[in-house]
Amino acid sequence: MANQDLELIRHALEVARANGIAELELEVGDLAFSATLSPRPAPTRVLASAEHREPSDGDELKSIVSPLVGYLNSAKEALTVGQTVSKGSVVAVVSALGLANDVECPFDGEVVEVLVEPDSPVEYGQTIAKVRVAP
Amino acid sequence: MFRKVLIANRGEIACRVIRACRELGVRSVAIYSEADRESLHVKIADETICVGAGSNGDSYLSLGNVLMATQISGAEAVHPGYGYFSERASFAEALESLGVTFIGPPVSAIEAMGDKASAKKAAIESGCPVVPGSAGAVPSDSEALKVADSIGYPVLLKAVAGGGGRGIRRVNSPDELSALWKTAQAEAQASFGSGEMLVEKCVLNPRHVEIQVLGDAHGNMIHLGERECSVQNLRHQKLLEEAPYAEMPADLRRRMGEAAVKVAWSVGYQNAGTVEFLVDADFNFYFLEMNTRLQVEHPVTEEVTGIDLVQLMLRVASGEKLPIRQEEVSLSGHAIEARITAQDPDNDFAPSTGLITMWRAPGGRGVRMDTHCYAGFSVSPFYDPMLAKLIVVANSRPEAVAKLQGALHEFEVEGIQTNIPFLRRLVEHPDFVSGDLNTSFVPKFLAEKVHAG
Numbered sequence: 202m203a204n205q206d207l208e209l210i211r212h213a214l215e216v217a218r219a220n221g222i223a224e225l226e227l228e229v230g231d232l233a234f235s236a237t238l239s240p241r242p243a244p245t246r247v248l249a250s251a252e253h254r255e256p257s258d259g260d261e262l263k264s265i266v267s268p269l270v271g272y273l274n275s276a277k278e279a280l281t282v283g284q285t286v287s288k289g290s291v292v293a294v295v296s297a298l299g300l301a302n303d304v305e306c307p308f309d310g311e312v313v314e315v316l317v318e319p320d321s322p323v324e325y326g327q328t329i330a331k332v333r334v335a336p
Numbered sequence: 337m338f339r340k341v342l343i344a345n346r347g348e349i350a351c352r353v354i355r356a357c358r359e360l361g362v363r364s365v366a367i368y369s370e371a372d373r374e375s376l377h378v379k380i381a382d383e384t385i386c387v388g389a390g391s392n393g394d395s396y397l398s399l400g401n402v403l404m405a406t407q408i409s410g411a412e413a414v415h416p417g418y419g420y421f422s423e424r425a426s427f428a429e430a431l432e433s434l435g436v437t438f439i440g441p442p443v444s445a446i447e448a449m450g451d452k453a454s455a456k457k458a459a460i461e462s463g464c465p466v467v468p469g470s471a472g473a474v475p476s477d478s479e480a481l482k483v484a485d486s487i488g489y490p491v492l493l494k495a496v497a498g499g500g501g502r503g504i505r506r507v508n509s510p511d512e513l514s515a516l517w518k519t520a521q522a523e524a525q526a527s528f529g530s531g532e533m534l535v536e537k538c539v540l541n542p543r544h545v546e547i548q549v550l551g552d553a554h555g556n557m558i559h560l561g562e563r564e565c566s567v568q569n570l571r572h573q574k575l576l577e578e579a580p581y582a583e584m585p586a587d588l589r590r591r592m593g594e595a596a597v598k599v600a601w602s603v604g605y606q607n608a609g610t611v612e613f614l615v616d617a618d619f620n621f622y623f624l625e626m627n628t629r630l631q632v633e634h635p636v637t638e639e640v641t642g643i644d645l646v647q648l649m650l651r652v653a654s655g656e657k658l659p660i661r662q663e664e665v666s667l668s669g670h671a672i673e674a675r676i677t678a679q680d681p682d683n684d685f686a687p688s689t690g691l692i693t694m695w696r697a698p699g700g701r702g703v704r705m706d707t708h709c710y711a712g713f714s715v716s717p718f719y720d721p722m723l724a725k726l727i728v729v730a731n732s733r734p735e736a737v738a739k740l741q742g743a744l745h746e747f748e749v750e751g752i753q754t755n756i757p758f759l760r761r762l763v764e765h766p767d768f769v770s771g772d773l774n775t776s777f778v779p780k781f782l783a784e785k786v787h788a789g
Contacts, residue, residue: 270387270404297404322408324386325401326370 261334262313265306267323271297275319276304280330284312293329310334337654338362338412341439343381344402344427345417347708348725349630350377353415356646358382365409367402369395371716376708383409390718396420399430406436413437413653415646419720422629425450439653440607441628448603449626452534453496459623462602464595467614467622469536472496477517481510483535490540493517495524496532501572503527506538539622541774542614544568545581546627547596548637550645551606552652558662559593560641563610563633566773567762569685575755575762575778577633577673579640581615582733582771588619599623608634608649632675632725635706639671639729669729670736674744674759676707676724678715681758689717693751698743702729702736715752723754737769 226235265286267273274294278284286292286306293304310332317329342365343353350366354377357364366381371390378384385405388395395401397420406414414431416439421427425446428438440446449455453472460466470483473496484491484507493516495503503524505516517533525531544565551557564581565574580589596611610631612624634645643660652658679685695711707724709715715723728743730736744760762768767777 270385270401270408272408297400324405324408325388325395326386 261336262331263308263310263334264328265292265304265330265332267293267295267317267325267327267329268304269295269297269302270325271295271302271323273317273319273321273323273329274301279319280312280315282312282315286310286312286332295323304329306332308332308334337656338437338650340365340383340409340411340413341650342367342406342409342411342414343377343417344396344406344414345420345422346372346375346377346396346719348706348722349417349632350375351380351708352706353417353646354381356644356650359644360647360650362650365405365411367396367405369718371395371718374713376710376713385409390716392420392718399427403430403434406431407434411436413439413650415439415649416629418629418632423450423627437653439649441605441609445600445603445605445609446628449609449628451496452494452498452625453532455625456534456623458603459599462595462598464599464623465621467536467539467624470534472534473532474535477514480517480533480535481513484510484513487535487537490538492536492538493520494534494536495520495528495530496534497528497530498524499528503533539614539616541776542566542616543581543774544574544612544624545584545592545615545621546610546612546631547593548631548634548645549596549600549605549609549611550648550652550658551600551609552658553606553655554657556658556661557597557601557605558658558660558665559597560637560643560645560665561667562589562592563636564773565633566775567768567777568775569778570782574633575675575759576768577636578733578736579636579671580667582670585619588615588621592621595621595623599626607652608645632722633673635704635725635727636671636673639704639727640667640669641665642668669731670733671727671729672736672740673725673727674740674763675722675755676726676747676749676759677755678721678723678752679755680753681755683753685755687717687721688753689715691715691751692749694748696746696748697724698726698746700743702739703727703743704729723749733771734769737763 274296276291276293280292287309290306291303292306295302295304312330313333314331317323340363341357343350354364363382365383366377367385367387368378369388369390387401387405388398414436416422425443428443431438448458456466468487474480490506490508493505503520505520507513507516521531521533546563548560562581564578567576568574599611600609608630610627613621614624615621638645678688680688691714692709692711695709697705704727709723726743728736728739730739741763747756765781
């Protein structure tokens with residue numbers, strides 16, 4: 202019986218914080234947990250997956266989606282229409298259980314639509330923004 | 337009553353809880369994985385939240401995503417169903433820390449019944465008969481040998497943390513104990529992360545009989561009679577369950593019910609739970625374990641008592657008093673449940689996945705279908721293979737058996753392999769028809785090598 206899951210996570214987080222560790226990945230039986238400890242630099246890179254290719258006027262649109270359930274917060278700058286994004290750049294942060302998870306953009310391109318306001322809840326796989334991918 | 341409840345589960349049981357919510361005027365929130373996007377539970381809920389991709393670990397068992405879905409939805413309570421987080425004290429604790437009600441027993445009761453050794457201890461302390469054996473975990477095979485000699489062979493070596501039939505070995509004589517001890521312990525270590533073992537007397541060809549209990553937060557607890565679950569496959573998974581146990585003397589029902597209530601009471605139990613017993617040929621009963629959750633086979637109890645268990649779970653979790661007293665519980669008629677699974681009986685019950693191209697479910701008076709499937713739904717490889725529960729109810733066991741035979745005859749599924757053809761043969765078997773059952777029935781049936789014509 203995995204009765205200690207939460208205790209273990211709490212303990213691991215304490216140890217990680219005490220030792221200045223920025224990233225944490227835990228697997229306890231069938232429970233996987235990963236975290237980024239703010240405000241330290243070099244956070245966990247949580248990759249956003251791209252999906253829904255919608256051709257429009259010959260351009261390819263791709264979606265930046267949330268990789269987890271939580272509340273969406275802005276990265277250093279809020280996503281805006283017309284903004285240029287590059288592959289690997291942090292475009293948003295999703296907060297869950299008091300932890301911040303960076304969302305990386307999986308491609309280069311230009312933001313054509315922002316679908317989620319900051320501080321809004323997001324579900325897994327929800328489209329945060331649409332990007333016209335650079336040819 | 338709660339305004340909104342999140343169901344931390346999938347499939348037929350999620351549908352079952354969503355229906356109870358709707359009947360009580362409670363808004364339901366379904367969580368789902370991308371693989372389950374088209375499942376019925378997503379279609380019938382008031383709100384839905386996607387919690388992951390396909391596998392259980394990434395979705396329904398992703399603690400962070402399930403807790404965040406609860407928080408985002410604003411649900412005041414979570415129903416865990418069965419499996420998944422239903423028997424994890426840590427999940428109940430996490431919900432508590434978010435100020436959300438876990439629809440189930442208190443954390444301390446989950447923990448007390450969490451492993452076989454502490455559960456047995458609780459049973460002994462409450463004066464309930466238990467299978468003779470070691471008082472707790474046995475440190476070594478030489479100790480196990482001493483215990484086995486004192487209680488007599490055959491004995492069972494059982495993993496303390498066990499479940500699902502893993503980490504259990506039957507030992508018929510002292511000379512084979514050491515070797516079996518090693519394999520059972522290795523299996524327990526691999527399956528449960530703990531190699532602690534118990535030794536128990538092996539009750540020969542027992543019946544598996546369980547008692548449904550239900551308690552509220554005001555100190556009231558009742559039992560709702562028994563379910564007979566002796567028809568199990570070689571992995572100790574139940575195939576057919578009945579209520580009541582037709583041959584059960586009324587006096588035994590009363591004594592087992594009282595014993596079950598006493599055990600549950602002793603650990604401060606609340607909400608729905610099931611105390612499992614073995615019953616031998618002479619009607620002696622022994623405590624086996626307690627499941628601290630709603631069970632798959634709960635509908636047969638609902639059909640013979642007329643009580644909606646899931647609604648009552650919601651009501652007692654919200655602080656209501658039990659609306660019925662023990663003397664008001666009466667059993668009427670006979671119900672049988674068959675578990676319909678996506679397993680190929682002609683291929684060693686291998687899981688079958690893919691698109692259900694046709695789904696023709698049985699109907700008529702006294703036929704209940706609990707399912708999340710329909711024609712056009714795809715069965716994914718990520719989850720338990722159960723597709724549906726077919727429950728029949730009639731005035732007597734022979735009538736219920738005839739109804740079950742007819743319903744299985746009507747039931748046609750195409751596109752995937754199911755165990756329906758196997759169940760049809762099983763319910764035609766003279767021993768099943770006569771009710772002459774114990775846990776050796778299915779192994780014997782399989783050994784008879786009855787093949788589909």
